[in-house]
Amino acid sequence: MNTLIRNGIVITAQETFRADVRIRHGVIVEIAASIDAGPGDASVVDAEGLFVMPGGVDVHTHLDMPFMGTVSSDDFETGTAAAAAGGTTTIIDFVIPGRAQPLTEALEGWQEKARGKAMVDYGFHMALVEYNDQVAAGMAEVVAKGVTSFKCFLAYKGALMVEDHEFLDVLATARKHGALVQVHAENGDMLDWLTAKLREEGKLEARYHAEAHPEVAEGEAVSRAIALAGVADQPLYIVHLSCGDGLDWIRLARAQGQEVYCETCPQYLVLDSSVYQENGFEAAKWVMSPPLREEGNPEDLWAGLRDGSIQCLATDHCSFNFEGQKDMGRDDFTKIPNGAPGVGDRMNIVWTAGVNSGLITPNRFVELTATNPARLFGLAPRKGSIAVGADGDVIVFDPKKEGMISAKTSKHRCDYSAFEGFSLMGLPEVVLSRGEVIARDGEVVGKPGRGEFLPRAPFSGGE
Ligand code: URP
Numbered sequence: 001m002n003t004l005i006r007n008g009i010v011i012t013a014q015e016t017f018r019a020d021v022r023i024r025h026g027v028i029v030e031i032a033a034s035i036d037a038g039p040g041d042a043s044v045v046d047a048e049g050l051f052v053m054p055g056g057v058d059v060h061t062h063l064d065m066p067f068m069g070t071v072s073s074d075d076f077e078t079g080t081a082a083a084a085a086g087g088t089t090t091i092i093d094f095v096i097p098g099r100a101q102p103l104t105e106a107l108e109g110w111q112e113k114a115r116g117k118a119m120v121d122y123g124f125h126m127a128l129v130e131y132n133d134q135v136a137a138g139m140a141e142v143v144a145k146g147v148t149s150f151k152c153f154l155a156y157k158g159a160l161m162v163e164d165h166e167f168l169d170v171l172a173t174a175r176k177h178g179a180l181v182q183v184h185a186e187n188g189d190m191l192d193w194l195t196a197k198l199r200e201e202g203k204l205e206a207r208y209h210a211e212a213h214p215e216v217a218e219g220e221a222v223s224r225a226i227a228l229a230g231v232a233d234q235p236l237y238i239v240h241l242s243c244g245d246g247l248d249w250i251r252l253a254r255a256q257g258q259e260v261y262c263e264t265c266p267q268y269l270v271l272d273s274s275v276y277q278e279n280g281f282e283a284a285k286w287v288m289s290p291p292l293r294e295e296g297n298p299e300d301l302w303a304g305l306r307d308g309s310i311q312c313l314a315t316d317h318c319s320f321n322f323e324g325q326k327d328m329g330r331d332d333f334t335k336i337p338n339g340a341p342g343v344g345d346r347m348n349i350v351w352t353a354g355v356n357s358g359l360i361t362p363n364r365f366v367e368l369t370a371t372n373p374a375r376l377f378g379l380a381p382r383k384g385s386i387a388v389g390a391d392g393d394v395i396v397f398d399p400k401k402e403g404m405i406s407a408k409t410s411k412h413r414c415d416y417s418a419f420e421g422f423s424l425m426g427l428p429e430v431v432l433s434r435g436e437v438i439a440r441d442g443e444v445v446g447k448p449g450r451g452e453f454l455p456r457a458p459f460s461g462g463e
């Protein structure tokens with residue numbers, strides 16, 4: 001697609017400058033102070049007074065995922081449409097293989113879910129729920145297919161959790177193939193012990209989910225995962241970091257020269273655990289793992305985003321309807337499917353809460369939401385930047401436009417929003433993927449199925 005974006009202010013991770021941007025055949029071919037529209041420029045976008053930034057890269061989504069007795073409510077069609085409307089033009093979703101299922105077969109299953117449905121480009125991480133010779137062979141096979149990151153869970157015992165010796169084997173095997181290992185860091189045994197105790201005490205209301213998942217369970221698992229990655233001499237990426245305790249361990253490791261990266265998510269930045277106390281069974285809307293944390297933690301995480309200890313902002317988008325899914329756990333919080341929607345909200349929330357309040361600069365916003373995720377997960381230089389040769393994945397962003405998050409207007413296929421009533425200032429006006437307009441003024445205009453699978457390069461270092 002050929003498009004010329006004129007008169008905008010380009011914001012990259014490094015700099016801010018006024019320029020026109022020409023996209024030809026889906027790729028940025030020219031960035032200059034002034035570019036004349038030529039016969040090949042099928043459409044011209046006037047970005048006067050607007051910011052021109054790379055489309056968001058969300059490296060943590062769960063679309064169409066079977067989980068806790070149900071399936072996440074957004075599939076690749078609705079989830080990627082919501083992403084597009086909210087300025088995210090690339091996602092990386094998690095393949096979750098069954099036990100003993102060949103990894104290539106599981107990958108093909110997820111490819112099938114996305115094919116013909118995805119509106120934005122997508123890649124996959126592979127979760128590993130066990131380690132054995134078949135898994136080791138499968139890891140090599142999926143890396144060859146462009147799946148260059150593996151996630152292990154230190155929680156969800158009896159379902160997804162791996163033991164420490166398996167995690168070490170994953171780290172060592174990933175190292176051979178240049179893959180990055182991600183970890184869900186909560187101590188599964190501690191969670192199960194606390195859950196059993198709460199059950200004995202008859203404490204099964206939704207709010208007790210947070211008590212069953214204390215900060216110490218995350219802090220311990222972060223420190224253990226770091227120790228294990230150190231022993232294996234392998235880089236590590238911690239997903240959905242929610243608390244200052246975990247962040248302290250990451251800071252310490254990084255200060256000692258260990259290659260540890262992490263992401264946090266908007267819910268941990270703009271919400272806190274007060275929602276569990278105040279809302280009866282409505283608390284189920286925020287039942288996620290890790291849970292929302294006590295006051296003070298969001299401030300710690302913002303500090304980590306500012307000082308570089310946290311490199312990425314993702315969503316952990318995992319939507320379940322309140323009616324018909326979350327309410328499976330009305331009498332027992334352990335039966336509430338864990339997760340919340342957010343892929344369409346990330347860019348706008350972080351701009352409003354982070355940039356508008358001066359907590360991060362616009363350049364850091366770009367770095368956290370697009371450039372770093374693309375680089376860490378083998379998508380750079382194609383994704384995550386406004387540069388000649390990069391894909392024409394661009395958001396033309398109006399920093400003055402106001403809005404409010406509501407399930408009624410959200411493009412997520414979910415009957416509630418975790419951020420209902422959150423006021424926004426700064427919204428994408430036009431969203432382009434490979435030069436094609438896929439959303440305009442919050443409305444989706446792209447076609448399902450236009451998104452392409454992105455085979456990713458091996459991990460090549462983050463900074
Ligand atoms: O509660 C969450 N986070 N659900 C999705 C699965 C995961 O742990 O990432």
Ligand code: ZN
Pocket residue numbers: 184239240289
């Ligand atoms: Zn997780």
Ligand code: ZN
Pocket residue numbers: 060061062316318
């Ligand atoms: Zn997740």
